[in-house]
Every structure is written in C-alpha cells, then in structure tokens.
Amino acid sequence: MPRVLISDKMDPNAARIFREAGVDVHEKPGLSKDELKAIIGDYDGLAIRSSTKVTADLLDAATKLKVIGRAGIGVDNVDVAAATARGVVVMNTPFGNSITTAEHAVAMMFALARQLPEADASTQAGKWEKNRFMGVELTAKTLGLIGCGNIGSIVADRARGLRMRVIAYDPFLTEERALDLGVEKVELDQLLARADFITLHTPLTDQTRNVLSAENLAKTKSGVRIVNCARGGLIDEVALKAGLESGHIAGAALDVFVEEPAQQNALFGTPGLVATPHLGASTTEAQVNVALQVAEQMSDFLIRGGVTNALNMPSLSAEEAPRLKPYMQLAERLGSLVGQLAHGGLTHIAIETEGAAAELNQKPISAAVLAGLMRVHSDTVNMVNAPFLAKERGIDVREIRHEREGDYHTLVRVTVGSGAEERSVAGTLFGNAAPRLVELFGVAVEAELGGDMIYIVNEDRPGFIGALGTTLGEAGVNIATFHLGRRAAGGEAIALVAVDGEVDPALIGRVTALPMVKTVAPLRF
Numbered sequence: 001m002p003r004v005l006i007s008d009k010m011d012p013n014a015a016r017i018f019r020e021a022g023v024d025v026h027e028k029p030g031l032s033k034d035e036l037k038a039i040i041g042d043y044d045g046l047a048i049r050s051s052t053k054v055t056a057d058l059l060d061a062a063t064k065l066k067v068i069g070r071a072g073i074g075v076d077n078v079d080v081a082a083a084t085a086r087g088v089v090v091m092n093t094p095f096g097n098s099i100t101t102a103e104h105a106v107a108m109m110f111a112l113a114r115q116l117p118e119a120d121a122s123t124q125a126g127k128w129e130k131n132r133f134m135g136v137e138l139t140a141k142t143l144g145l146i147g148c149g150n151i152g153s154i155v156a157d158r159a160r161g162l163r164m165r166v167i168a169y170d171p172f173l174t175e176e177r178a179l180d181l182g183v184e185k186v187e188l189d190q191l192l193a194r195a196d197f198i199t200l201h202t203p204l205t206d207q208t209r210n211v212l213s214a215e216n217l218a219k220t221k222s223g224v225r226i227v228n229c230a231r232g233g234l235i236d237e238v239a240l241k242a243g244l245e246s247g248h249i250a251g252a253a254l255d256v257f258v259e260e261p262a263q264q265n266a267l268f269g270t271p272g273l274v275a276t277p278h279l280g281a282s283t284t285e286a287q288v289n290v291a292l293q294v295a296e297q298m299s300d301f302l303i304r305g306g307v308t309n310a311l312n313m314p315s316l317s318a319e320e321a322p323r324l325k326p327y328m329q330l331a332e333r334l335g336s337l338v339g340q341l342a343h344g345g346l347t348h349i350a351i352e353t354e355g356a357a358a359e360l361n362q363k364p365i366s367a368a369v370l371a372g373l374m375r376v377h378s379d380t381v382n383m384v385n386a387p388f389l390a391k392e393r394g395i396d397v398r399e400i401r402h403e404r405e406g407d408y409h410t411l412v413r414v415t416v417g418s419g420a421e422e423r424s425v426a427g428t429l430f431g432n433a434a435p436r437l438v439e440l441f442g443v444a445v446e447a448e449l450g451g452d453m454i455y456i457v458n459e460d461r462p463g464f465i466g467a468l469g470t471t472l473g474e475a476g477v478n479i480a481t482f483h484l485g486r487r488a489a490g491g492e493a494i495a496l497v498a499v500d501g502e503v504d505p506a507l508i509g510r511v512t513a514l515p516m517v518k519t520v521a522p523l524r525f
Contacts, residue, residue: 002302004045007052011291021299037061056082069294084312087382096290097281102154104280105229108253112225139163144195147202148173192219204231214239229255229280244272314363328368330435333449334414335372348417354402356410445485447496457519460493
C-alpha cells in the first residue's frame with residue numbers, strides 16, 4: 001500500500017479521499033525541516049500547501065518519493081528541477097482556486113475604482129470626507145488582461161458582465177479563443193496604450209519577469225489602474241512606486257510581492273496603493289477544492305498510474321493508463337534494447353508510431369522509450385526524469401506519428417543515431433497486450449524481450465546453431481527461447497537467445513570464440 005504524508009494543514013476530507021483510494025495517509029503538519037527530513041524516506045507521496053519547503057536537500061532524503069502534490073497553483077516552495085532530476089512527479093491544482101483568484105482581482109478593481117480602503121479608514125476615523133473620494137465607474141472602461149488563460153478568461157467573463165471592453169495580450173491566445181471569450185487580442189504595446197485598468201494573470205517566468213517594467217509602465221495610459229493577483233516579480237516595484245507618486249498611475253492593487261511575506265516593502269504607504277497578503281486563493285471553497293483535488297490526483301497516480309496537472313511529466317488520465325500500459329512496456333523494452341546495443345554517444349533519437357499506437361497519447365510512449373534507453377546507464381532513471389536527462393545531454397528527440405497501418409495493426413519503431421550512423425528496432429503487441437520485437441537493426445526477428453538474453457551476430461553457415469547449443473550446454477546454461485533472423489541466405493544472421501540465469505563474462509567469451517561469430521552482447525530486461 002503506498003504511503004502519503006500530508007505535511008501542511010489541509011482540509012480533513014483530503015485524508016479521507018486518500019484512505020478510500022487505498023492509500024496509507026499520515027497527517028503531520030507543522031514539522032520542522034529536520035523532522036520532515038528524518039521521516040520523508042518512508043513515503044511514496046508528499047502532499048503540501050505553501051509552508052513546506054521541498055528543497056534538493058530534502059529530496060536527497062526522500063528515497064522512495066514518487067510524487068509531490070501541491071494543493072494550489074504556485075510551486076515556488078518546490079525545487080521542481082531537483083525533483084525532476086530525481087524522477088519525482090510534481091503536481092499542482094491550477095483550477096481549484098481559479099474562481100476565487102479571479103473574484104479577488106475583480107474585487108481589487110472595485111477597491112481601486114472607488115478608493116474603498118481609504119474611504120473606510122477615513123470614515124471609521126470619524127472624518128466623513130464625502131467630497132474627498134471621487135471614484136470612477138468600471139462600466140465602459142477598457143480592461144487589459146496580461147495573460148488570458150484559465151483565471152484571465154474568468155476575469156474577462158466577469159468584466160464583460162460589468163460592461164467593460166476587454167482586450168488581452170497572451171502569445172498563446174488564438175483568434176478563435178479570443179472570439180469565444182468576447183475579447184480583443186492585441187499586442188502588449190497596444191494594451192498598455194489603451195487600457196484604463198490592467199490585470200495580470202500569468203506565471204512568473206524569464207519571459208514574464210518585470211513584464212510591467214519601468215519602460216512599459218511609461219507606455220501606459222495616464223491615470224491607469226493596475227491589479228496583480230498573479231505573482232510577485234511581474235511588476236517593477238520601484239518603477240510602480242515612482243508612477244504612483246508622479247500621478248501617472250492612478251492606483252495599484254497588489255496581492256503578491258517580489259518578497260513574501262511582505263512585512264516590509266518600499267511600496268507600503270504610497271498613495272493609491274491597495275495591498276492584501278496573498279489572499280487570491282483564500283476562500284473556504286478554494287481551500288477545500290484544492291485539498292480534494294490534490295488528494296484525487298495523487299491517489300490516481302499512486303494507485304492507477306494517472307498523471308494530472310503535472311509540471312514535469314505528460315498528462316495521462318487514469319482511464320488512459322490501463323490502455324497505454326502495454327504500449328509503454330513495449331516502448332521501454334525497445335528503448336532498453338537499443339540502449340544496450342548502441343555504441344558511442346547518441347546525438348538523436350526518433351520514436352515512430354503507426355496503426356493503433358499512432359492514435360494514442362504519444363508523450364508517455366516517448367518518455368517510456370527514453371526511460372528504457374537511459375536506464376542502461378543509471379537505475380534511477382524513470383519516465384519523469386528521462387526526457388530531462390536526454391535534453392541535458394543534448395539528444396535531439398523526435399516524435400513521428402504515421403496514420404498508415406502496415407504489416408502490423410500497431411507498431412513502435414525506435415531509431416537512434418550517432419552522427420550519420422543510425423540503428424533501428426521495432427516492436428508490436430500480440431493480442432494488444434504482449435510486447436514483441438519484430439525487427440532488429442533491419443533484420444526481421446520475432447522475439448519476446450525479457451529476463452536475461454544473449455545477442456549474437458554471426459555468419460549464416462551450417463553448424464553454427466549446433467555449436468552454440470553445445471557451448472551453452474557445456475557451460476550449464478539452459479536455453480529458454482531461441483530467435484533467429486538473417487538479412488539473406490549465407491549472409492549476416494542475428495540470434496536472440498533467452499537463458500535461465502545471469503549471463504556472465506566468461507560465457508560471453510566462450511560464445512565470442514566460436515567460428516563465424518562477429519558480435520556477442522549480454523542483454524537484461
């Protein structure tokens with residue numbers, strides 16, 4: 001039974017979902033770093049919110065860990081690169097708090113438009129400064145969205161309900177999607193020049209860091225109001241302060257800051273600033289939703305192999321997993337075969353599918369090939385870190401899908417290359433379940449791949465099979481299966497011999513010494 005640790009305070013229903021799925025769950029919020037490090041090696045899964053810091057040091061101690069589930073969207077507290085390198089899936093719940101975060105952004109727009117925080121403070125101080133707080137309407141104003149994904153699209157919907165004109169800058173937003181949302185797709189400079197209100201709904205990346213830089217803030221419309229409920233670092237805080245003080249920016253509402261917790265910040269006290277302590281996801285409904293979602297996602301992964309909302313692995317639904325399992329097994333064995341037999345530094349690998357395999361999700365199949373290929377060099381490689389390791393080593397990975405159906409109802413072909421030299425293997429499924437090799441380096445060879453095997457290239461001459469059998473028999477090695485193929489009569493032949501027991505170097509030496517033998521290699525699957 002897989003074991004999961006919940007190390008942050010979470011809705012109790014999350015633990016119930018784990019238990020109902022067949023997961024042994026332990027709730028231990030509030031552990032110190034050393035306490036967590038001391039016990040993390042006992043767990044297959046770690047469910048967290050924002051308090052637990054998953055560092056490379058902690059991951060070194062997490063020898064059994066397979067998955068980290070973040071109840072929420074941000075994973076700033078997780079070293080995703082270190083987790084990926086160690087083969088640990090990192091999941092989040094990007095949709096559980098979408099409505100809550102979108103509503104907070106809309107609330108911040110209202111707070112800016114009507115100066116609600118200042119008016120509240122003044123009124124409760126007994127001042128009754130009715131003429132001091134002259135606000136603006138949202139109706140007929142232009143709202144500029146920087147980022148129009150899940151949360152941005154919800155804000156757009158709410159803004160249109162308020163009769164605002166909505167324009168959006170998002171490199172991934174298609175014209176068709178913009179039309180569906182009722183927004184106008186624009187470039188960033190157009191948005192800056194036209195928007196009365198700007199809201200940000202994008203993750204913090206190298207491309208989005210300081211998207212509202214001093215230069216871009218200077219391009220905004222005079223009197224603009226800016227809302228950020230996404231991530232600190234999207235706005236140059238020093239430039240924002242200068243814009244507020246000069247009056248060019250009429251107001252800014254921030255729920256996130258470059259450094260959090262933001263107990264001190266140069267922006268604090270600046271006229272026109274509304275600040276909240278990262279409350280975007282802080283509603284009762286959102287806290288329950290993300291806890292339940294992370295428990296469901298982690299349970300699906302640990303029990304059924306489903307991968308949902310992972311940051312470092314292709315998605316694979318729990319429904320897809322059983323259907324894909326034999327294909328992934330075939331792909332991994334083909335990768336392992338070519339990895340054990342290919343020599344020299346690989347520069348590229350092509351993964352081709354045709355027939356039934358071409359209709360499936362290709363990413364898990366490719367990840368399985370890479371895992372089998374690279375596990376030859378390290379037993380810590382899996383489907384999570386194999387693509388990362390291949391990229392790190394500069395291997396060009398290509399996925400090719402063929403709609404045609406050839407001699408087999410389904411086929412997976414793996415071709416690896418080192419410079420101009422390429423070698424290819426191909427396999428199929430018998431009965432849609434049993435992986436079977438059908439081609440090895442251009443030679444038709446039908447064989448099961450499993451256990452210990454010997455790969456032999458020899459001259460196709462009479463007497464070789466008898467000599468090989470005698471040699472194995474004298475060494476006390478029992479043959480389980482024997483598979484042959486050849487390019488042409490009297491030419492080069494290939495034998496794949498499955499044996500009972502590990503193939504030792506002495507046996508390889510005996511087989512290599514046989515007449516007509518060109519190449520011998522042990523294989524293990």
